[in-house]
Amino acid sequence: MKLRKSATAVAAVAVLALTATACGGDSGTAGDKPKGGAGGKDQPKLPTYSVAKDVKSDSPTLKAATKAGKIAIGVKNDQPYLGFQDTDNKRSGFDVEIAKMVAASLGFSPSQITFKTIDSGVRETTISKGDVDLYVGTYTINPERKKQVGFAGPYFMAGADLLVRKDDKAITGPDSLKGKKVCSIVGSTPLQEIKKPKYGAKTVELSKYSECVQQLLNNEVDAVTTDDAILKGYAAQRPTKLKVVGKPFTKEPYGIGMKKDDKALQEAVSDAVEEHEKNGDYKKAYDATLGLSGSGYSAPPALERD
Numbered sequence: 612m613k614l615r616k617s618a619t620a621v622a623a624v625a626v627l628a629l630t631a632t633a634c635g636g637d638s639g640t641a642g643d644k645p646k647g648g649a650g651g652k653d654q655p656k657l658p659t660y661s662v663a664k665d666v667k668s669d670s671p672t673l674k675a676a677t678k679a680g681k682i683a684i685g686v687k688n689d690q691p692y693l694g695f696q697d698t699d700n701k702r703s704g705f706d707v708e709i710a711k712m713v714a715a716s717l718g719f720s721p722s723q724i725t726f727k728t729i730d731s732g733v734r735e736t737t738i739s740k741g742d743v744d745l746y747v748g749t750y751t752i753n754p755e756r757k758k759q760v761g762f763a764g765p766y767f768m769a770g771a772d773l774l775v776r777k778d779d780k781a782i783t784g785p786d787s788l789k790g791k792k793v794c795s796i797v798g799s800t801p802l803q804e805i806k807k808p809k810y811g812a813k814t815v816e817l818s819k820y821s822e823c824v825q826q827l828l829n830n831e832v833d834a835v836t837t838d839d840a841i842l843k844g845y846a847a848q849r850p851t852k853l854k855v856v857g858k859p860f861t862k863e864p865y866g867i868g869m870k871k872d873d874k875a876l877q878e879a880v881s882d883a884v885e886e887h888e889k890n891g892d893y894k895k896a897y898d899a900t901l902g903l904s905g906s907g908y909s910a911p912p913a914l915e916r917d
């Protein structure tokens with residue numbers, strides 16, 4: 612069982628490493644050549660989700676989407692195993708699967724989803740303007756954000772951690788960041804946390820995590836901070852260059868974002884998540900995406916229904 616899993620992980624890393632190189636978005640990959648063939652015979656299969664028919668709802672967002680026959684969902688495009696877009700524009704990752712399973716329960720097949728790449732710094736404005744109907748992108752539910760948008764969930768629990776170069780021995784956790792250059796992204800909760808004076812870190816604030824990772828590989832910063840689930844994906848892409856410290860220092864419950872006060876949509880999306888957690892789709896999707904990056908599976912957190 613263990614053997615099968617590591618062969619799978621190597622195959623997945625191989626695919627992602629090739630993708631990143633093809634994008635020209637990375638350097639120094641020589642040590643991270645795939646160690647096995649990218650056969651994918653043992654690769655866990657992604658589930659397909661049955662599309663609900665004649666969905667009725669009082670949600671204004673859902674009514675409009677149903678009438679148009681398509682739903683717009685905001686996601687990330689540079690977070691391997693979570694929300695990633697390859698050179699053929701194909702999207703993959705656990706968040707993309709969550710988006711597809713929720714959409715299916717709301718009556719939309721994958722071809723009726725318009726995915727839009729929305730980075731952390733513009734999530735609240737994009738959702739409030741109605742440029743997306745839903746948002747699924749490592750989006751932490753917190754009271755501050757709840758003043759601007761609505762959430763269904765949580766569907767996953769992450770925690771802020773640190774990504775460092777493989778040979779780094781000085782950074783062992785958030786308490787060893789004094790005077791260190793730490794990169795994170797605008798509008799993210801880990802950036803807010805690491806800016807607290809108690810850490811004594813110098814922050815570099817960019818708009819995409821992949822840019823932070825590039826700076827780490829180029830020795831321009833000493834660490835990248837964000838959720839462990841995201842960082843493990845980058846470390847899995849560059850196992851000889853990067854490692855995750857492994858001492859999470861915040862709690863980041865992931866929610867599905869939507870317009871504030873659309874209670875009917877919130878309920879429909881929570882029902883959808885619950886349905887797929889119960890019928891096994893959630894675990895299957897996890898195993899075929901995030902599970903391949905070395906993030907062990909844990910049962911999803913309890914949904915908040917308010």
Ligand code: GLU
Binds near residue numbers: 749
């Ligand atoms: N979960 C954190 C947040 O929502 C960090 C990841 C992200 O930026 O998407 O801010």
